[in-house]
Amino acid sequence: MSARGRGRILAALLLAATVAAPLVVPALTVQFATLWVMIILALTWDILGGQMGYNSFGNVVFFGVGMYASAIVQVGLFHDVGAYTAASGTGVYPFTPQQYYVGLALGILAAPIAAVAVAALLGTGMLGLRGHYFAIGTLGLGIAGGEFAASWEYVGGASGFLLPVFPGAYETRALFFYGLCAALGIVTFLVLRRLYAGRFGLALNAIRDDEDKAEALGHHTVRNKVLAWCVSAFFVGLAGAIFGNMNGLIEPREVAFSGATFGVWMVLMALLGGKGTLWGPVIGAIVFHVFKELFWTYLLGWQRVALGLLIVGIVLFFPLGLLGYARERWPSLFGRQAVEGAKR
Amino acid sequence: MTSLLEVRDATKRFGGIVANEGVSLSVREGEIVGLIGPNGSGKTTLFNSIVGHHALDAGSIRFGGREITELRVPQIARLGLLRTFQQTRVFRGMTGIENMLASAPPEGTGLAVMFGRSQPREAARADDLLQFVGLYEKRHLRAGELSFGQQKLLEFAMALMRSPRMLLLDEPTAGINPTLINNLVDRLQRANAELGITLLVIEHNMPVIMRLARRLYCLAHGKILAEGAPEQVQRDPRVLEAYLGAA
Ligand SMILES: Nc1ncnc2c1ncn2[C@@H]1O[C@H](COP(=O)(O)OP(=O)(O)OP(=O)(O)O)[C@@H](O)[C@H]1O
Ligand SMILES: [Mg+2]
Numbered sequence: 001m002s003a004r005g006r007g008r009i010l011a012a013l014l015l016a017a018t019v020a021a022p023l024v025v026p027a028l029t030v031q032f033a034t035l036w037v038m039i040i041l042a043l044t045w046d047i048l049g050g051q052m053g054y055n056s057f058g059n060v061v062f063f064g065v066g067m068y069a070s071a072i073v074q075v076g077l078f079h080d081v082g083a084y085t086a087a088s089g090t091g092v093y094p095f096t097p098q099q100y101y102v103g104l105a106l107g108i109l110a111a112p113i114a115a116v117a118v119a120a121l122l123g124t125g126m127l128g129l130r131g132h133y134f135a136i137g138t139l140g141l142g143i144a145g146g147e148f149a150a151s152w153e154y155v156g157g158a159s160g161f162l163l164p165v166f167p168g169a170y171e172t173r174a175l176f177f178y179g180l181c182a183a184l185g186i187v188t189f190l191v192l193r194r195l196y197a198g199r200f201g202l203a204l205n206a207i208r209d210d211e212d213k214a215e216a217l218g219h220h221t222v223r224n225k226v227l228a229w230c231v232s233a234f235f236v237g238l239a240g241a242i243f244g245n246m247n248g249l250i251e252p253r254e255v256a257f258s259g260a261t262f263g264v265w266m267v268l269m270a271l272l273g274g275k276g277t278l279w280g281p282v283i284g285a286i287v288f289h290v291f292k293e294l295f296w297t298y299l300l301g302w303q304r305v306a307l308g309l310l311i312v313g314i315v316l317f318f319p320l321g322l323l324g325y326a327r328e329r330w331p332s333l334f335g336r337q338a339v340e341g342a343k344r
Numbered sequence: 345m346t347s348l349l350e351v352r353d354a355t356k357r358f359g360g361i362v363a364n365e366g367v368s369l370s371v372r373e374g375e376i377v378g379l380i381g382p383n384g385s386g387k388t389t390l391f392n393s394i395v396g397h398h399a400l401d402a403g404s405i406r407f408g409g410r411e412i413t414e415l416r417v418p419q420i421a422r423l424g425l426l427r428t429f430q431q432t433r434v435f436r437g438m439t440g441i442e443n444m445l446a447s448a449p450p451e452g453t454g455l456a457v458m459f460g461r462s463q464p465r466e467a468a469r470a471d472d473l474l475q476f477v478g479l480y481e482k483r484h485l486r487a488g489e490l491s492f493g494q495q496k497l498l499e500f501a502m503a504l505m506r507s508p509r510m511l512l513l514d515e516p517t518a519g520i521n522p523t524l525i526n527n528l529v530d531r532l533q534r535a536n537a538e539l540g541i542t543l544l545v546i547e548h549n550m551p552v553i554m555r556l557a558r559r560l561y562c563l564a565h566g567k568i569l570a571e572g573a574p575e576q577v578q579r580d581p582r583v584l585e586a587y588l589g590a591a
Contacts, residue, residue, distance in 0.1 A: 198460055199450055200458060205438050205442065209434075216417055216418075217426070217447050218418050
């Protein structure tokens with residue numbers, strides 16, 4: 001069977017699993033939704049980290065920006081945001097179901113706009129830098145975002161931003177957000193696949209392989225780099241908006257701008273699965289999330305140690321990621337077509 | 345005929361080293377001109393200055409009647425003045441075809457163009473050019489898996505992809521075996537004759553440059569030492585001395 005045919009079957013199986021998962025194990029619906037968010041984070045980290053060869057440790061900023069932007073719009077449409085966050089959780093500021101859904105829709109619309117604006121601004125300032133300098137520059141972004149949000153009382157400061165309550169039963173709510181996360185995950189995957197197959201993919205790979213050469217050929221490298229970060233920010237911002245609502249509470253440091261969790265995880269997932277490939281981050285996210293949940297459930301108290309060991313294991317035994325490893329081990333399974341197909 | 349490339353009194357220093365001093369040269373449209381000189385005489389530095397890799401300390405550069413001294417690398421490349429690298433640079437992780445397609449970046453900067461697909465005619469041109477340099481059979485191999493000589497050929501084909509007006513080639517035959525060299529010289533001549541691309545070629549291989557160029561410049565210690573017909577420059581006692589003195 002051709003590698004392409006195998007890819008089709010894999011995609012069909014995953015789609016079936018996507019639909020079946022929350023129906024078969026309803027208790028884990030929120031877990032599955034979170035997995036989709038993780039997949040999105042890994043996929044979008046890989047745009048710069050894998051395809052373009054620029055390690056960004058700041059993408060979590062777009063997650064937080066998307067979350068807060070959505071929350072502000074959702075609440076701001078109907079109430080005073082400052083008063084709402086000050087009265088946090090007292091129920092003085094109710095939302096009708098219609099207000100909830102209209103707010104959510106507009107919030108989810110606003111999130112990617114805000115995130116892309118931040119990416120364009122930061123990118124224009126930072127993406128003139130080459131590789132490692134850029135990576136170091138992004139290190140502080142998550143922390144800066146967290147500290148900024150934590151000190152901004154308008155959005156609830158350090159105690160966070162409580163989102164409007166979903167007008168429905170717990171199970172309905174879980175399914176609703178699962179659907180949103182899954183849909184966004186699939187769209188992200190398809191859009192990236194399309195972009196990688198065209199000029200944009202070529203431009204990113206050219207920058208990864210030899211940025212000087214790309215410039216010598218007349219590429220608009222800085223423009224492509226900023227654009228790449230904006231694409232990342234677009235989907236991460238959307239994911240942030242949905243995740244914030246699913247979580248119910250936006251904590252500035254622990255959730256929205258959490259460099260130590262999401263910020264690191266997105267890098268690890270892409271590396272684990274195989275960076276610079278389309279399927280690698282997806283596979284990496286699934287494997288990582290399963291392990292992480294198992295550790296948190298069965299190794300309580302030691303979960304971080306176990307996670308640390310897992311990371312060391314990844315680096316030592318799968319330097320190319322699972323997909324890269326499989327390709328080297330069983331090249332016939334992939335063939336030349338698969339190498340190309342996966343890259344694009 | 346007016347000159348396509350005009351370098352006037354170019355001076356470039358690196359700290360205390362004067363890599364180029366008062367260098368002037370001109371290349372007319374359609375010419376093949378050679379640039380020779382001992383190691384470290386400033387040939388690559390001159391190329392770097394021309395393509396905007398670094399700013400000149402003094403002097404000016406015109407291309408196609410336009411002042412390009414202050415322009416940066418990608419801008420100059422988009423004017424149709426391309427260079428290849430002495431160390432040979434290709435996109436190692438990408439296949440031959442991808443290298444070719446990546447060498448024809450879109451003219452426009454609109455989102456639709458940048459996010460668009462490569463045009464079928466670009467793919468056809470990539471195939472033609474890979475055929476032209478004899479790499480068509482290897483087009484699905486990653487460039488990093490090609491031999492050094494094949495990478496040189498690929499880099500040359502990549503440069504042709506955008507139909508440049510002028511190519512600066514930095515030692516195109518260095519490290520290539522004699523059979524491939526003949527091949528490459530033939531391709532260079534055809535690129536010049538059939539595609540009308542003006543060439544300025546740095547070369548240490550004397551027989552090659554004697555065959556290719558109709559005019560030579562010789563650099564030594566950052567200055568133009570001699571200029572003229574190849575036989576004349578080759579016999580110039582100052583040139584011989586510069587080479588022997590450097591040996
Ligand atoms: N970026 C740089 N920084 C400092 N010195 C440099 C730099 N580039 C070139 N030089 C110096 O300038 C001088 C000329 O170097 P250049 O590379 O232009 O010589 P070349 O004629 O191309 O030599 P070769 O034939 O060996 O390639 C050398 O002394 C070199 O050390
Ligand atoms: Mg040189």
